[in-house]
Amino acid sequence: MSKNRLNIDIAEYKAARHPTELVAIGLGSCVGICLYDPVARIGGLAHVMLPDSTQATLSNNKGKFVDTAIPALIAEMSKLGADRSRLVAKIVGGAEMFNFANASDFMRIGKRNVEATIAALKTEKIPVIAQDTGKNYGRSIRFCTNDGKLYIKSINHGEKIM
Amino acid sequence: MVDMLNLNNLQLDALKEVGNIGAGNAATALSKMIKTRIEMSVPDIMILPFSRIAATIGGPDAHVTAIYYTIKGQAPGTLLFLIPVIDARKIAGVLLNKGVSDDQLPFDEMECSAIRELGNIMAGSFLNALNMFTSIHFVPTVPALCIDMVGAILGSVLTNLGMVSDYVLFIKTEFKYQGNHALGNLYFLPEAEALQVILNSLGVNN
Numbered sequence: 044m045s046k047n048r049l050n051i052d053i054a055e056y057k058a059a060r061h062p063t064e065l066v067a068i069g070l071g072s073c074v075g076i077c078l079y080d081p082v083a084r085i086g087g088l089a090h091v092m093l094p095d096s097t098q099a100t101l102s103n104n105k106g107k108f109v110d111t112a113i114p115a116l117i118a119e120m121s122k123l124g125a126d127r128s129r130l131v132a133k134i135v136g137g138a139e140m141f142n143f144a145n146a147s148d149f150m151r152i153g154k155r156n157v158e159a160t161i162a163a164l165k166t167e168k169i170p171v172i173a174q175d176t177g178k179n180y181g182r183s184i185r186f187c188t189n190d191g192k193l194y195i196k197s198i199n200h201g202e203k204i205m
Numbered sequence: 206m207v208d209m210l211n212l213n214n215l216q217l218d219a220l221k222e223v224g225n226i227g228a229g230n231a232a233t234a235l236s237k238m239i240k241t242r243i244e245m246s247v248p249d250i251m252i253l254p255f256s257r258i259a260a261t262i263g264g265p266d267a268h269v270t271a272i273y274y275t276i277k278g279q280a281p282g283t284l285l286f287l288i289p290v291i292d293a294r295k296i297a298g299v300l301l302n303k304g305v306s307d308d309q310l311p312f313d314e315m316e317c318s319a320i321r322e323l324g325n326i327m328a329g330s331f332l333n334a335l336n337m338f339t340s341i342h343f344v345p346t347v348p349a350l351c352i353d354m355v356g357a358i359l360g361s362v363l364t365n366l367g368m369v370s371d372y373v374l375f376i377k378t379e380f381k382y383q384g385n386h387a388l389g390n391l392y393f394l395p396e397a398e399a400l401q402v403i404l405n406s407l408g409v410n411n
Contacts, residue, residue, distance in 0.1 A: 052255075052256035052257070052259065052260075052265070053255050053256055053258070053259065053265075053356065053359065053360060053363075054254070054255040054256050054367075054371075055256050068259075068264075068265040068266045068354070068356050069259065069265035069266055069354040069355060069356015069357040069358075069359070069360075070356070070357060070360070071353065071354075071356065071357030071358060071359070071360040071361050072357075072360045072361040072364065073357075073360035092255065092360050092363065092364070092367050093364065093367050093368065098368065099367070099368045099369065100368070100369050100370075102370075102371055103371060104254070104255075104371045106256075107255065107367060107371070138357070139361075140351045140353060140357055140358055140360070140361040141273060141349035141350075141351050141361055142349065152361060152364045153361075180353055180357070181353040181354040181356065181357025181358070182357070183265075183266060183354065183356075198268060198353060198354065199311065
């Protein structure tokens with residue numbers, strides 16, 4: 044792995060200046076939230092696994108939840124010099140990996156993660172400019188802070204750039 | 206409630222023994238099903254933050270077949286059986302009495318059903334043995350099958366645990382063919398509540 048590449052594992056978030064690439068491998072029901080300041084060329088990626096920290100018992104891990112990871116990631120990017128008014132978002136993931144015959148909405152964790160992400164970004168007034176979410180397969184992403192391009196790979200569903 | 210970060214050696218050993226007894230029974234069942242001798246490792250017990258789990262099971266991009274059970278009842282948790290895709294194909298071929306299908310094709314309905322059935326029998330054997338050992342009644346839900354990247358599978362599997370903890374405790378046993386060729390890994394992930402119940406039943410609750 045090159046030193047210009049940062050891996051973001053499940054329940055983590057990281058920000059970086061160009062030319063670093065931010066990588067999240069194996070997003071299933073998790074959502075990869077990519078934020079980008081195209082002028083400062085600063086990017087951030089959060090690999091969140093759950094929609095709502097207020098429904099969980101005490102947790103010290105901000106990267107785990109949509110509602111805590113997004114503000115934390117924005118703060119991290121601001122520290123590097125990003126201007127929050129310029130931020131745009133691309134979101135990937137939120138699949139339903141297991142098909143349960145009688146799944147309640149509560150069990151559709153992928154869908155809930157995506158809905159929570161869109162709502163939280165709206166609150167922060169960050170536009171979602173691209174989205175590849177839902178369905179039933181895992182995705183890996185590589186987010187280039189040079190140009191904000193996002194490369195999406197999966198096992199049986201080819202590659203995609205957005 | 207027991208704190209998984211502060212378990213003593215006696216408690217860790219007791220949990221390993223739980224894994225050993227369950228997996229031993231599951232290995233016997235597996236061995237009968239595929240008519241091949243199966244060996245197993247001594248179980249490992251690991252307590253890790255979420256971000257480190259995928260790395261211990263082959264990396265987040267490893268392509269695996271996962272059979273996943275949610276356990277309900279007094280001791281809730283998760284049972285997860287991961288088999289590399291290539292080995293799952295071989296096993297499905299043996300169970301269905303046919304050759305190994307082309308790697309490039311997705312699993313067909315019969316293969317999926319064979320693998321699910323194998324998982325059913327292994328989960329049943331594992332939980333039966335645990336029930337005999339601890340007198341706890343474990344209730345497995347219907348199995349779910351998924352063939353994809355480890356990382357993508359884990360996100361869904363760990364949802365329940367993520368709601369209550371920043372760490373995951375899991376007991377891992379490796380199954381091997383004779384001659385040490387790995388076949389797959391079985392993971393037992395008791396929730397914090399279940400840890401307490403299991404340790405109580407074994408008399409090592411403090």
